[in-house]
Amino acid sequence: MATYTWVLxxxxxxxxxxxxxxxxxxxxxxDDPVTVGEYNDTxxxxxxxxxxxxxxxxxxxxxxxxxxxxxxxxxxxxxGDGTEDIDAITEAECALKINFSHGSAVAVTSHIFYAYDxxxxxxxxxxxxFVAAEQGDxxxxxxxxxxxxxxxxxxxxxxxxxxxxxxSASPDSVGEKTAxxxxxxLTYS
Amino acid sequence: xxxxxxxxLEVLQALDQDFEFDGQVYExxxxxxxFRVRINGIAGITKPEHIFRFQPGTEEIKVVVGNETYDxxxxxxxxxxxxxxxxxxxxxVIEAQGKVKTxxxxxxxxxxxxxxxxxxxxxxxSEQRRLAELEAQKAKEDE
Numbered sequence: 033m034a035t036y037t038w039v040l041x042x043x044x045x046x047x048x049x050x051x052x053x054x055x056x057x058x059x060x061x062x063d064d065p066v067t068v069g070e071y072n073d074t075x076x077x078x079x080x081x082x083x084x085x086x087x088x089x090x091x092x093x094x095x096x097x098x099x100x101x102x103x104x105x106x107x108x109x110x111x112g113d114g115t116e117d118i119d120a121i122t123e124a125e126c127a128l129k130i131n132f133s134h135g136s137a138v139a140v141t142s143h144i145f146y147a148y149d150x151x152x153x154x155x156x157x158x159x160x161x162f163v164a165a166e167q168g169d170x171x172x173x174x175x176x177x178x179x180x181x182x183x184x185x186x187x188x189x190x191x192x193x194x195x196x197x198x199x200s201a202s203p204d205s206v207g208e209k210t211a212x213x214x215x216x217x218l219t220y221s
Numbered sequence: 222x223x224x225x226x227x228x229x230l231e232v233l234q235a236l237d238q239d240f241e242f243d244g245q246v247y248e249x250x251x252x253x254x255x256f257r258v259r260i261n262g263i264a265g266i267t268k269p270e271h272i273f274r275f276q277p278g279t280e281e282i283k284v285v286v287g288n289e290t291y292d293x294x295x296x297x298x299x300x301x302x303x304x305x306x307x308x309x310x311x312x313x314v315i316e317a318q319g320k321v322k323t324x325x326x327x328x329x330x331x332x333x334x335x336x337x338x339x340x341x342x343x344x345x346x347s348e349q350r351r352l353a354e355l356e357a358q359k360a361k362e363d364e
Binding site for chain 1: 226260261262263271272273274275276277278279282305307311312315316318319320322323325326327329330333335
């Protein structure tokens with residue numbers, strides 16, 4: 033049987049349940065707004081009833097800084113140590129860890145990750161600029177809608193597959209952004 | 222080799238042998254597109270720059286080239302090293318892909334009316350604001 037586990041990494045990992053919200057917030061922490069045009073300073077797991085499920089776990093945050101301002105045109109981000117080239121980030125420093133497991137050893141291919149409006153997978157999230165990168169990438173992908181998804185490398189046969197992803201978002205306008213869903217798709221065989 | 226990301230060419234080269242078909246000998250980089258290449262469950266590999274990942278815990282991989290199957294052992298990751306590796310070949314491919322991503326991003330941000338330079342400036346303003354808040358808090362504590 034196949035199992036998907038999403039985790040917001042931090043000093044203690046927080047499992048993201050199917051009804052949870054990944055909250056990208058401002059410097060003030062949980063529920064703090066992000067200024068229009070700026071990127072998230074903190075990341076949290078919010079339960080379906082509004083509780084801070086990642087409280088006390090010091091969750092990781094990956095803040096987009098620039099697409100090509102780093103060494104040799106690399107993207108840069110801040111994950112707590114100041115602005116760095118994103119290919120310097122370690123697996124443990126990425127915000128998101130997605131694990132795919134199966135009772136039998138399977139290979140994972142055609143793996144993509146993106147944000148959409150929660151209704152139509154080809155549609156970008158509403159009112160938000162969203163970027164993502166796989167650990168080891170040199171540049172972010174504007175992963176909005178399935179047609180612009182982050183392409184994650186194939187993973188050879190194993191019973192457990194870990195994928196480490198940086199995520200960052202910025203509001204294009206004022207107001208809470210709820211037409212904004214993260215989606216991961218893969219083929220296993 | 223240890224667990225991590227590699228190109229298909231690097232894996233075939235790690236087998237350290239030539240591949241013979243119908244009396245003709247081919248080097249690793251010559252088999253792609255000519256013969257079946259399957260690496261540990263991943264089929265249809267037609268390009269030497271095809272990147273894939275061996276998950277930690279993988280100790281042996283099976284490589285199929287044409288009708289022959291080869292075994293390749295992976296070394297256990299050294300104690301104390303949690304991070305799986307990214308090979309030099311994989312890094313070069315990722316870097317080339319990154320340039321394409323940057324071009325696509327520039328077009329996307331332009332259509333949103335958000336040039337990249339703006340995000341750098343705003344990040345700096347955000348940091349300046351936070352610094353001012355911290356200084357104000359410190360001044361209050363010192364009183």
